Amino acid sequence: MFGAVGFHRVRIVGEQATRQQAPVLAVAPHSSFYDGLAAVVTGGPTIVAKEENSFIPLVGRVINFTQPVYVRRDDPESRHNTIQEIIRRVKSDQDWPQILIFPEGTCTNRSCLITFKPGAFYPAVPVQPVLLRYPNKLDTVTWTWDGPGALKLLWLTMTQATTTVEVEFLPVYVPSEYEKQNPKAFAEGVRNVMAKALAVPTADYTYDDCRVAVKAGQLGLPMTSNLITVERLRSRLGLTRIKIEDSALVKNMLSFQNRASQPVDLAEFASNLNVTVEDGSLVSLFKMHLEDENLSTIDFKKYLLAEYLLQKATPKDDLIVMAFKLYGEYFDREMFEYVLNLVYNLPKSEAFVIYSEATGNPNEIKLVDYLQYGKKYPEKLELLQNHSKSTAPRTVTDFSSCGQSMSAAAVVDDNKKCQ
Structure with a gap:
């Protein structure tokens, strides 16, 4: 042959x-x-x-x-x-x-x-x-x-x-x-x-890094982003070795539905992921998701959304609906803009246009408003679906709200300190 x-x-x-x-x-x-x-x-x-x-x-x-x-x-x-x-x-x-x-x-x-x-x-x-x-x-x-x-x-x-x-x-x-x-x-x-x-x-x-990088590329993320570092940390914690249906990720998506959005500190983060708080990889993962280095808490729901988008083969429009349900079936304008940027790589200015067209309420948009908007303007949602394929790659900050840019070397240093 x-x-x-x-x-x-x-x-x-x-x-x-x-x-x-x-x-x-x-x-x-x-x-x-x-x-x-x-x-x-x-x-x-x-x-x-x-x-x-x-x-x-x-x-x-x-x-x-x-x-x-x-x-x-x-x-x-x-x-x-x-x-x-x-x-x-x-x-x-x-x-x-x-x-x-x-x-x-x-x-x-x-x-x-x-x-x-x-x-x-x-x-x-x-x-x-x-x-x-x-x-x-x-x-x-x-x-x-x-x-x-x-x-x-x-x-x-x-x-x-x-x-x-x-x-x-x-x-x-x-x-x-x-x-x-x-x-x-x-x-x-x-x-x-x-x-x-x-x-x-x-x-x-590794092969797993390649898989993450390809997935990131499909989501309009840069192939060299800190996502690989994030996934390595999750792998060390055993979070990627669990079937998605049985993982803490899915259980938290369900348990946090309709609960008021509240920041979580390192101890709560560890508890939600069923990981010991002393684990150096957990500390590094937590730091990767801090929006401000001066803060000591992260938005756990944003962490869930970002990880679910990367891990689960879910149609993007279904993910929007899931995000609404995670937040009690309504968003304020800022969160709506964040979710559309996360899922579709849509600039805030364009997300604001959709927000204004979908609801007359200046303070919040409900899931029912978004669904009705989709029925009324199906061609606009179709454009939205294809948006991330035709736009420039995002930074990891846009994707997972990582305010600090931590290199893999910094993560290793943190692990050594904790060990």
């Missing part, structure tokens, strides 16, 4: 270790669906892959022959089960093949190595790093979040006379006693060795 596409030159550098020497093969950088060629070169080992791959016509059947470990990347329980299955196989007395895994967990453009997921390193067994290079004049293989699709890359590769790939086997990496007890440190050690061999830097981004 690879030969038909044009991979006529496969250079092998180094020597592959046996299963006894290294039960796990860690392959990087992961930049293309063509990286599957590594499984061919290494003799058809068991691979760890996203579950969607099993449904690819023909290729999915080939993958199934390797007795793969499939993972649903957005399901925390699936991740846990994947780790347990990897541990079971590499420590089994049975004749399992080596396990091949792309520890980055997603495709990049090979300009750096992003954070290695620790799943391959939990068994605390020796790992052989495997490098992939595509030393071609034209790059027709890179398949990233913001680039050509699979069919276009397939066509472009087939138009080349030949495509070269280089597979290099590095010496087996044997973990230290500390790394055996700390899978993340083990993963970091292997990544550093591979980055040095590739002569590329490392970058502390």
Whole structure:
């Protein structure tokens, strides 16, 4: 199959270790669906892959022959089960093949190595790093979040006379006693060795960061915003590992309906999220949502709205209705302008026009007023729906009311102080 596409030159550098020497093969950088060629070169080992791959016509059947470990990347329980299955196989007395895994967990453009997921390193067994290079004049293989699709890359590769790939086997990496007890440190050690061999830097981004960044882009937010920092903090607190239907986010959306809007301090914030107030990540998350550094409270309902918009696949108009219900089915003008800016990236001046057209009350607008306005002017609501797609990206301040701009480094410093 690879030969038909044009991979006529496969250079092998180094020597592959046996299963006894290294039960796990860690392959990087992961930049293309063509990286599957590594499984061919290494003799058809068991691979760890996203579950969607099993449904690819023909290729999915080939993958199934390797007795793969499939993972649903957005399901925390699936991740846990994947780790347990990897541990079971590499420590089994049975004749399992080596396990091949792309520890980055997603495709990049090979300009750096992003954070290695620790799943391959939990068994605390020796790992052989495997490098992939595509030393071609034209790059027709890179398949990233913001680039050509699979069919276009397939066509472009087939138009080349030949495509070269280089597979290099590095010496087996044997973990230290500390790394055996700390899978993340083990993963970091292997990544550093591979980055040095590739002569590329490392970058502390993950698949989850990419997912947040893409979602932010869909909402008209800058890809480099502090949203990634916010979501990392929520991840450390375990808030992103809970199914959305069972999370504190949804429970608070329901419990805070029709309750008077009141600021919450750090202790109340911790209580609402079911997190200990001493947690350094919670302190940093709280600070990220302070509208004024001189304040000691945040608007918890605004926090809920911002997080719900990012986490839940809810139509934007439904989110407006939900926001109304969260505030007792009415807003004052300022809050109405805030919500339309949050959801639709609408400037306050334009939101004020809608407010004036929807109600004659200078002090408040009710949900029923907004719904009637939508029925009366459906074309205006349609324009509103498409507004964020045609406007400049917002800042994180506009999105989550973060008055302070805190860098990831500042968050780390805060965590160290609290620890």
